Amino acid sequence: MSRDDSDSAHDPGAVGAGAEVGEEYRHMSEESFGEGPVGPMILDEAVVVDVADVMPELANPEVVAEIVAPTREIDTRIGEPLVELDKVTVRFGGLTALDEVTFTINRGEILGLIGPNGAGKTTCFNAMTGVYRPTSGTVTFDHQVLAKLKRNQITRLGIARTFQNIRLFGEMTALENVVVGTDARHRTSVPGATFRVPRHRHEERDAIDRGMALLEFVGVGGRATEKARNLPYGDQRRLEIARALATEPKLLCLDEPAAGFNPAEKVALMDLIRKIRGDGYTVLLIEHDMRLVMGVTDRIVVLEFGKKIAEGVPSEIRDNPAVIAAYLGVPDDATA
Amino acid sequence: MTVASFNERSKGGVGDGFRGWWNSLARPAQWAFGVPVILFLAVLPLLNIPLLTTEGTNFGSVMAQFGMYALIAIGLNVVVGQAGLLDLGYVGFYAVGAYTVALLTSPDSPWNQTGDGGFLSKDWAWLACLPIAMAITALSGLILGSPTLRLRGDYLAIVTLGFGEIVRLLADNLEDITGGGRGLSQVAYPRVGVTPEFPLGVFSAGNVGKTLNSGVWWYWLSIVLIVIMLLFVGNLERSRVGRAWVAIREDEDAAEIMGVPTFRFKLWAFVIGAMIGGMSGALYAGQVQFVVPTNFNVVNSVLFLCAVVLGGQGNKLGVILGAFIIVYLPNFFLGRTEILGIPVNGSQIAEYKYLFFGLALMVLMIFRPQGLIPVRQKLLTYGRQLYVAARRRSKEEHAEVTK
Secondary structure, eight states: OOHHHHHHHGGGGGTTTTTHHHHHHHHHHHHHHHSSSSOOOOOOOOOOOOOHHGGGGGHHHHHHHHHHSSSOOOOOOOOOOEEEEEEEEETTTTEEEEEEEEEEETTTTTTEOOOSSSSSSSHHHHHHHHOOOSSSSEETTEEEEEESSOOOOOOTTEEEEEESSSOOOOOOOOOOHHHHHHGGGGGOOOHHTTTHHHHHHHHHHHHHHHHHEEEEHHHGGGGTTTTTTEEEHHHHHHHHHHHHHHHHOSSEEEEEETOOOOOOHHHHHHHHHHHHTTTTEEEEESHHHOHHHHHHOOOEEEEEEEEEEEEOOHHHHHHHHHHHHHHHHOOOHHHO | HHHHHHHHHHHHHHHHHHHHHHHHHHHHHHHHHHHHHHHHHHHHHHHHTTTTSSSSSSSHHHHHHHHHHHHHHHIIIIIIISOOOOSSOHHHHHHHHHHHHHHHTTTSSSSSSSSSSSSSOOOTTHHHHHHHHHOOOOOOOHHHHHHHHSSHHHHHHHHHHHHHHHHHHHHHHHHHHHHGGOESSOOOOOOOOSSOOOOTTTTTTTTSSSSSSSHHHHHHHHHHHHHHHHHHHHHHHSSSSHHHHHHHHHHHHHHHHTTTOOHHHHHHHHHHHHHHHHHHHHHHHHSSEEEGGGGOOOOHHHHHHHHHHHTOOOOOOOOHHHHHHHHHHHHHHTTEEEEEEEEOOOHHHTTTHHHHHHHHHHHHHHHHHTTTHHHOOOOOOSHHHHHHHHHHHHHHHHHHHHH
């Protein structure tokens, strides 16, 4: 099942705006692998669930998309600012990791956040998701200042993220991992679970339906009952995205989702990111791979040494001298 | 990482076969198999099986003690096994439960409520005290947990270790209230089954019959409580609560960022664990009818933890097995002079129980770090069909490969 799904992701029809770049990748992958895109590797002893057998309704991608789509109201008025960073500064002792960074993320867009190593991209992420408190400046999400909120409250407000180094719950199965995400929208606590009240039962059913649909959506449905730590690397990355989506965020933050991917998997990931945006989510993407970033994002913010050095659509960024200098260095005659 | 490799190796063993079979059964079928097993375990002290019974002590009282330790293990398992919070002061909750019953019902206590003008009737005092003891220990868990659960790992262990000692020292030094080292005697117990033969009821320590003595009655009572607690904890495990606990154990920061209110659920784990420990303490106070501070030493905390780790952290049946081993083995050797014809000095062996448990733990950590019955939680209420399908699939594939 998972093989089918990732194959369909390679369908040229599914590629949207950045088809050009996708094409480039597809070409590369065909060269390097001979027989075209490869799906996720399936190990011999792997426990594979035939999802169509257990939950036949999930065989239809439209039904999957329907269930994956958030059950609560997510405002998708495109173009309005969703997140506003205003002069956000983060200092660790004497080190200024972020220096008065100001930018906005608009509803319904895919914003790329790029920069050389150590530029402060992940710090910026952490300041938004509440892991670090900004030393000064404010982060406003959906007209609400995030200063005093706890991390779990920020998640329930509508920001979800993945991690640069995968941080799944290794001893839990893939499905259980995603269900932990769906629990962010559930309210059953100890009394409800003890007496199995109707709300608990309703939420448990919802958790499985949405969890399985999300796994199908990202293409790991067949491995639902496998422990997360036993999944292949690529599936783990996809599972992290599914878990983040399960919290029904308005903004999905992906921290280097393509790290360690081969070109074919990168193409599949680009399609997945577009599919996610198509479902009404706003996406913030940190990525090193320029082709991927240029191909999938609507707008790009460039950081260097904690400062914002450029902002604009991909074509502008590609030709921006400051960005080129940051990535490639400045030629000797220019500095002279 | 070692845990991982061991789990891989154990794949396809007898235990997994049994587990798979058990999980594939529907709920009523599980009850149909489970009830006879529980009944069999219940009548075990009456059967007098030669090699199984204890010689030095009464088998019934050993099983009663096992019942209490099993309850403790279930409670401690919630804290240590599920939520991954290392609690070294669990005996403190056990003591709070026992002292609550003793203070309310012992004539030595200034707060005795069983005498004239007290709100407890003499016959039902113990039963009425059971929920009170549970509530008070839950409260003590809340009081201990709310400031300390911000700590992690070793630091939490140190603070809880301190709590266990504080409770014991308070009991030892508040002589006006707790009687200090003299303890509190004549604690209430359920006064039922009063006949001319048993003028004080079947639960009385005076019921010292050969087979059906007070120990057996307490064992039966604890079995009822264990089943209730297993259902309670099982319901929690297969819900948002259990998933939150396991997520916290696996990666607390990631759990928090995925929207789990980690502090609240850690506190719940602590409170529920404390409550079950208090329940066990109340059982203990009722059975022995006498509490003294020396029964609540730190070494008991370690013994409880040993039961959990030995049996398999996170696995409810595993920790009950661990509790059985901890209680039964020393008593098995006590007073025994030969096993299957081989002469042994059993009492000596029983005396060195801490040495042997220490060795057993070390061996276990090397060869089977996940415990005797490793955990494989089920964290979903309705996921059974999926897991059954996955199991069938892997079996079919296995058959194809071997063909």
